[in-house]
Amino acid sequence: MRYETVTDVIGNTPLVRIDAAVHGLRNIDLYAKMELFNPFGSVKDRAAWNMVRDRLPGAAERGETVVELSSGNTAKALAVIAGMHGLPFRSVTNRMKVPEIKDLLLLLGAQIDELPGRSECLDPADTDDPLTRMYRTVSAAGGGYLHTDQYFNPRNVEAHARGTGPEIIADLDGRAPDYFIACVGTAGSSSGVARVLRGHDPAVTVVGLVAEKSDFIPGIRDIDEVHEVGLFDPEVYDTIEAISSAEAIDGLLTLVRRCGTLAGPTGGGAYQGAVRYLRGVDAELTERRTAVFIVCDRVESYMSYLRERRPELFAQAARPQSVRSLTTDDLAAARTIGVGDAQEWIDKEVPLVVDLRSPFAYRALHIDGSINIVDDLFGEMLHGGLPFGRRQPVLLVCPVGEKSAQYAALLTRMGHPDVRSLQGGVIAWRDAGAELVRD
Amino acid sequence: MAPYLQPRVEDDLRSLLDEHALLHQLVDGLGSPLNLVLPDRLVRNVAAFRAVHRKHHLGGGVWFAHKANRSHALVRALAATDAGIDVASLGELQHALAAGFAPERIMATGPKSPEFLWLAARTGAVVNADSTVELADLAGIVAAHGLPPVRVLARLSGFASTGTNVLTRTSRFGIAAGDLTGLWETLEKHAGQLDFLGVAYHLDTVGLPEKAIALEGCLHAMDEAHQRGLRPRAVDVGGGFGVNYLADARQWEAWTSELTGAVLGRRPPITWNEHGYGLRNEGGTVRGALSVYPAHRSVAGPDYLDRLLSTPSAVHRRPLGTLLLDSLYDLHTEPGRALLDQCGATALRVEEVRGDLVRLAGNGGDVALEQHGVLMDPILVPRTRTEQAVDPSGFFLLGNLCLEADLLTRRKVFLPQPPRPGDLLVFVNTAGYLMDFSAGDALMQPTARTVAVSRGGGGWRWRLDEQYWPVTGREGTA
Numbered sequence A: 001m002r003y004e005t006v007t008d009v010i011g012n013t014p015l016v017r018i019d020a021a022v023h024g025l026r027n028i029d030l031y032a033k034m035e036l037f038n039p040f041g042s043v044k045d046r047a048a049w050n051m052v053r054d055r056l057p058g059a060a061e062r063g064e065t066v067v068e069l070s071s072g073n074t075a076k077a078l079a080v081i082a083g084m085h086g087l088p089f090r091s092v093t094n095r096m097k098v099p100e101i102k103d104l105l106l107l108l109g110a111q112i113d114e115l116p117g118r119s120e121c122l123d124p125a126d127t128d129d130p131l132t133r134m135y136r137t138v139s140a141a142g143g144g145y146l147h148t149d150q151y152f153n154p155r156n157v158e159a160h161a162r163g164t165g166p167e168i169i170a171d172l173d174g175r176a177p178d179y180f181i182a183c184v185g186t187a188g189s190s191s192g193v194a195r196v197l198r199g200h201d202p203a204v205t206v207v208g209l210v211a212e213k214s215d216f217i218p219g220i221r222d223i224d225e226v227h228e229v230g231l232f233d234p235e236v237y238d239t240i241e242a243i244s245s246a247e248a249i250d251g252l253l254t255l256v257r258r259c260g261t262l263a264g265p266t267g268g269g270a271y272q273g274a275v276r277y278l279r280g281v282d283a284e285l286t287e288r289r290t291a292v293f294i295v296c297d298r299v300e301s302y303m304s305y306l307r308e309r310r311p312e313l314f315a316q317a318a319r320p321q322s323v324r325s326l327t328t329d330d331l332a333a334a335r336t337i338g339v340g341d342a343q344e345w346i347d348k349e350v351p352l353v354v355d356l357r358s359p360f361a362y363r364a365l366h367i368d369g370s371i372n373i374v375d376d377l378f379g380e381m382l383h384g385g386l387p388f389g390r391r392q393p394v395l396l397v398c399p400v401g402e403k404s405a406q407y408a409a410l411l412t413r414m415g416h417p418d419v420r421s422l423q424g425g426v427i428a429w430r431d432a433g434a435e436l437v438r439d
Numbered sequence B: 001m002a003p004y005l006q007p008r009v010e011d012d013l014r015s016l017l018d019e020h021a022l023l024h025q026l027v028d029g030l031g032s033p034l035n036l037v038l039p040d041r042l043v044r045n046v047a048a049f050r051a052v053h054r055k056h057h058l059g060g061g062v063w064f065a066h067k068a069n070r071s072h073a074l075v076r077a078l079a080a081t082d083a084g085i086d087v088a089s090l091g092e093l094q095h096a097l098a099a100g101f102a103p104e105r106i107m108a109t110g111p112k113s114p115e116f117l118w119l120a121a122r123t124g125a126v127v128n129a130d131s132t133v134e135l136a137d138l139a140g141i142v143a144a145h146g147l148p149p150v151r152v153l154a155r156l157s158g159f160a161s162t163g164t165n166v167l168t169r170t171s172r173f174g175i176a177a178g179d180l181t182g183l184w185e186t187l188e189k190h191a192g193q194l195d196f197l198g199v200a201y202h203l204d205t206v207g208l209p210e211k212a213i214a215l216e217g218c219l220h221a222m223d224e225a226h227q228r229g230l231r232p233r234a235v236d237v238g239g240g241f242g243v244n245y246l247a248d249a250r251q252w253e254a255w256t257s258e259l260t261g262a263v264l265g266r267r268p269p270i271t272w273n274e275h276g277y278g279l280r281n282e283g284g285t286v287r288g289a290l291s292v293y294p295a296h297r298s299v300a301g302p303d304y305l306d307r308l309l310s311t312p313s314a315v316h317r318r319p320l321g322t323l324l325l326d327s328l329y330d331l332h333t334e335p336g337r338a339l340l341d342q343c344g345a346t347a348l349r350v351e352e353v354r355g356d357l358v359r360l361a362g363n364g365g366d367v368a369l370e371q372h373g374v375l376m377d378p379i380l381v382p383r384t385r386t387e388q389a390v391d392p393s394g395f396f397l398l399g400n401l402c403l404e405a406d407l408l409t410r411r412k413v414f415l416p417q418p419p420r421p422g423d424l425l426v427f428v429n430t431a432g433y434l435m436d437f438s439a440g441d442a443l444m445q446p447t448a449r450t451v452a453v454s455r456g457g458g459g460w461r462w463r464l465d466e467q468y469w470p471v472t473g474r475e476g477t478a
Ligand SMILES: Cc1ncc(COP(=O)(O)O)c(C=O)c1O
Pocket: A042, A043, A044, A072, A073, A074, A183, A184, A185, A186, A187, A188, A189, A190, A218, A219, A220, A264, A266, A267, A296, A297
C-alpha cells in the first residue's frame, strides 16, 4: 500500500480473533483491536494527530511549541508529529516513570519537564499547585504554545468516534460487539468507541478498566485519578473495574507468548480484565456473543518495568568470576596489607596499584602511580579472565578496603599469587598522613 | 468501613498510651493541652540514622534540626549522644550551648542576625551560610574580633538536571549552583577567616529525584572547588526525610478516595464545611491538587536517606553514596521531623460533646495538624474504662478559641466509641513541628506544658520538661 505521508497510515488497524483455546470462553468470540499497529506505536497516534492537525498551518511561523501533559504514548506521537512539522515539543509530567519512553522522547528531541514533588514543610496557604500553575501558562492564548490538552480536548474522543469505533463495526460485518472492554487513561478511546457502539446498538456493555490504587500501570489512571480527567464521564461505562499490575503482566505474557501479539501492559490488562469479566457472563450464556478489547501499544518499551516486577522472566545464569560468587573461605584467603607496609611494598616491589573508586574521585586525589579502573568495570574485565600477568604484584585500593578485599579474594581464587588489598582503604591512607596527589 | 486514619504508634509510645490512669493524672495536675516527649526514643532514632551512615561506610554527622521542637528534655537527651544540632536562631544556639552541646557539634543554619553570627563564630560552631554576602559578613566579624577561623558550609540551590528538566520550587535560600565563581572568590579572599568544610543543600520537597539532582550538583561543586585548589571535605544534604504517620496504607488510600467522592458530591462530606484540602469540583471533574502531607509513606526517615544514597547518579551511573565515599567526603544530615518520629504526643481533655461536635481544651495552634497538613486520628483515652460495643461514629473536633475556623482538624474523625466530657483525646507523633512550632496564647488560653517521660524502675518516670537532665544522680551506685 502506498501513502504520501506517514500520518495517513494512522488508523484502520486490524481486528484479530483471540484463540478460544487461550481464553477458554465457551460462548464468546473475543477480538483484539490492534492499536499497536499504528505507525508511532499506539492508540494515541489517532488522538495526537486529530488534536494537532488543524492547528499546524502557520504554527511554525508563529514560533509555537507543542506542549502536552504526558509521559507516554501521547508525548511520543506528538514529538514525532511536531518534528515532522518543524515544531519543538515539550512534555510536562509528574514523573518519567518508564525509562525507555524517556530515552525515546529525548531521542526524538523533546524537552521533558518534570514537576517538583510535594513540599515537605507544607504551606497550606499555597493552594496553587505546580501543575495548575503550569496549566495556566501553557493554556494562555498567544503564549506561544500549541497545547493539545488531551485530558479535556473533545478532539481526543472524536478521533475514536470517527475512526476506531466505526472500524470495529465494519470489521464485525456491520454489528456492534456485545461487550467492549478498554483501559482508561484520558478516556478518549473508550468514550469515543462507546459512543459509536451504543449509537449502533444501545444494548452494548462497556467495561472501563483502571489501575488499582497505589499500583502503577503506565498509560492509565487509578480510580481517584480518573476523576481528574475532563473527558471522563462515569455514565459511559456500565462498570469500572480495577486491575493490578500483576494481572496486566499476566495478560501481557499470554498475548505475547501465545497469541503472537506483542502487547504492552495495558493491552495485557485489557485482555486479562476482559477475560475476568467475561468469564462470569460466559457461564450464563445460551447463545454466542462477541467481545472486543483494545491492545493499546507494544511491549518493547516496557522492559525495565517488566524486569523490575518480574525479574525471574529475565533470569540469567550467574557468571562464575564475580564477587557475588565468593565464599567466606575465598574471602578469608584474601591478603590485606596495612598502610605502612603498603608504602614499603610499593617502594620495593612496585606493584601495580589499582584504584577502584570512581574516575571523578580519582581525579581529585589518589595514590601516586596508581591507575584507575572503577569497580564495575574491573568486575566486567574479570569475567574474561586475569587482566594482568601472574608475575605482576597487584595492590587494590578502594575507599574503606571492603570492595578491594572482595576483588583481591576473587583474583586469588582465579590463581593470582600476589594480590593484596589496602586495609582501611584510601581513608586509612589519608588518615595516616600518607601522600595523595592530584593531576 | 468508617474512614479511619489510625496513627502509627510504636513500642514505648504504645505502652505509654495504655497507662490511662497516669495520663489522666498528668492532665488533671498539669492542665490541657499537655505535651509528652520521649527522649529515649530520640536517642534510638539517632542510632538508626547512624546505621545508614555505617551501611554506606560514610563518616560525618547527624545534626538534629532544633526548629522542629523546643523541648529542653529532647535537646539535653541529644546532647548526651554523638549527634550534632542544627540551630536556626540566636535563641536556639544559646539553648543548645546550655543543654551541653560543645560548639563543634553545633551548626548554624537559616537567616542569621549579626549577633547570631558572632556567637556562632565566637564559640566555634559550624556556619552553614545562605549567601556569599553572609560569608563575607562572617569573615568581617572574625577578623574584627580576632577570632580563630570558623568552619563554614555553603548552601547551594537551583541545581541543573541532565536529560529531563526536573523542575523545583524556587528557593529563597542558597547560592545559585549554576555560577559559583563568586563563592570561590569569597572563600579564597577570606581563607584566613573561613575554613571551608564543603557544600550543603536543603530542599523542601518529598521528591527523591530532586534531591538526587541536588546531591549530584553538590558533588560537582566539590570537584570545582578542588580544581580551584580549595580542600572541602563534606557534603550536607539537609533535612526532609519525612515521617510515616499512619499504620495502614489502605486507610490512607481509602480516605483519599472518599475525599474525591465527597468533593464530587458522590458521598456525604467527610470534612468540615466540605473542605476539599486543595481539591475542587469543576463541572464534575476534580481540579487542584491534594494539599496535605502524604500521611502514609512507605519510605521515610533513615530508609529515605538510604534510598537517596543508593540512587545512581545520572552522570556517573554509580550510587550517590558510593560517589561520596569514593571521594572520601563526610556526609552530614539535618533531620528534624524524621528524628522526632514516635518521640511525643499531645493530650487534650474533652470539654463538651454536642451531637457530632466535640469541644476540646486546646486549639489548632497547640496541635498544628491543619497548619502542617497532617491527617490522622487521635486516640481516645476514656476517664473510666467501659466495655462498650464498637460502633464507630464521626465527630468534628473543635478548639477552645472563639473562631469559626478553630478546629483541631477539618477532617471528620471517627472514633471507636463516642467520647464523653473528661475523656482525653491524644494525638500521637506530634513532636515534629506539631507541638510548639505554632502554639500561641491567643485569648490568654494556656499553652501546653511539656512533660518528659521515660521508662524506669519497672514503670514510667515523668519530669517537667525543664527538670529533665540525662543523669539520674544514682550513677555512683551503678
Ligand atoms: C499504553 C496506554 N494504554 C492505554 C491508554 C488509554 O487510552 P485513553 O487515553 O484513550 O483512555 C493510554 C493512553 O494514555 C496509553 O498510553
